[in-house]
Amino acid sequence: xxxxxxxxxxxxxxxxxxxxxxxxxxxxxxxxxxxxxxxxxxxxxxxxxxxxxxxxxxxxxxxxxxxxxxxxxxxxxxxxxxxxxxxxxxxxxxxxxxxxxxxxxxxxxxxxxxxxxxxxxxxxx
Numbered sequence: 574x575x576x577x578x579x580x581x582x583x584x585x586x587x588x589x590x591x592x593x594x595x596x597x598x599x600x601x602x603x604x605x606x607x608x609x610x611x612x613x614x615x616x617x618x619x620x621x622x623x624x625x626x627x628x629x630x631x632x633x634x635x636x637x638x639x640x641x642x643x644x645x646x647x648x649x650x651x652x653x654x655x656x657x658x659x660x661x662x663x664x665x666x667x668x669x670x671x672x673x674x675x676x677x678x679x680x681x682x683x684x685x686x687x688x689x690x691x692x693x694x695x696x697x698x
Contacts, residue, residue: 576660579611590668592619592661593658627658 579596581590581600588602595601603612637643 576656576664578663581667584671589613589616589672590664591616591622592664592668616668620668623658623661623665627662630654630658 585602587604589604591601591603593601603610603616634651634655637647640647643651
């Protein structure tokens with residue numbers, strides 16, 4: 574799965590971009606009326622997992638880049654994982670950004686923003 578912002582229609586009021594694609598690679602949407610629905614909660618959980626996965630992939634990619642002995646195969650794997658994670662994070666950002674409340678003057682009011690999801694669990698080393 575790869576996320577192509579150009580393939581996703583512009584923000585459509587009342588529809589939520591989901592964190593997965595159809596079998597044909599098309600974006601999936603959910604009617605935003607049921608914010609507490611089972612499908613909406615599942616999407617929230619998957620988005621949170623994708624963000625945590627992205628943080629883990631970033632750590633791995635930095636480790637590969639810092640390893641002067643890393644070969645072409647390791648670099649390609651790290652770049653592929655990073656591209657996949659970055660696509661997921663862009664999709665989450667677009668989905669959440671489209672659901673942010675807009676102030677009456679058309680601007681964002683910082684105090685009104687509340688994003689779904691939970692912080693990534695901290696790993697002890």
